[in-house]
Amino acid sequence: MTMQRSRQSFDDRLRPIARRLYGYAHALARDLDGAADLYQDTVMRAVASPxxxxxxxxxxxxxxxxxxxxxxxxxxxxxxxxxxxxxxEETLASAFVPVSLETVIVNQLAVRQAFKRLSVHHREVLTIVDVGGFSYSEAADMIGVPRGTVMSRVSRARQALCVLLADDNVAMHPATTGRRSS
Structure with a gap:
């Protein structure tokens, strides 16, 4: 490590990871306000650290x-x-957009809704590994469990997400069922 690199400003060091860190906050808090608060508190704690x-x-x-x-x-x-x-039922119905929008958007919403329904442990490990880009070993160190536990949790979390996204578990928006009022 060079002296210049260790003197990098906190903002310069945070910038490359800010988006993933906020994504992790959103996965933990499960709402935008909670995520913003968690992100800000985290940054404040880090800045205050000697x-x-x-x-x-x-x-x-x-x-x-x-x-x-x-x-x-x-x-x-x-x-x-x-x-x-x-x-x-209201939340689930409002999570889907009209068919006329791009399929990609519908898929993103479905994944987000399914992700929110995962257990806390599953959301946490998927966010650390898949969103944060950490290795299984790094994730294990972060959450204080053995590497094998992280691997099995990731596997189970991905399976649970697939089940939640299966056709049997996806509800059609009422406007797309073909019913029209005359």
Whole structure:
């Protein structure tokens, strides 16, 4: 590590990972306001820290770990257990867009809705590995479990996501069922 690199501003170090870090916050918080708060709290905690890891990978893992630990602290403070929240019929129906829009958009919405229905552990591990781009070993270090546990959780999470996205579990928007009022 050169001296110049270790003196990089915090903003310069955060910029390349900001989008993935925010994505992780959104996966944990499950709503935009909660994600924004979690992201801001994480950045504030990191800035307030007297030291930060020098390497890019270490810095990235450190930031994700700060976020995860803060999120866990919030859950404990609120005295609630994370669990799957079933989607109400209104929410599910409003998640789909008219057929005239691109199929890609519909697929993105379906994946987001299915992702929100995953358990906390499944959302967390998929976000760390698939969104954050961390290796299984890095993810294991971050969440404090063995590498094999991360691998099995990722596998189960992907399977659960596939089940949620199966044709049997996808509801058509009422406007697309072919019924028209005369």
């Amino acid at each position: 030291t930060a890891p020098n390497g890019e990978r270490q810095f990235r893992a450190w930031m994700f770990t700060i976020m995860r630990n803060h999120w866990i602290d919030q859950l404990r403070a609120e005295c609630r257990q994370p669990e799957i929240e079933p989607l109400e």
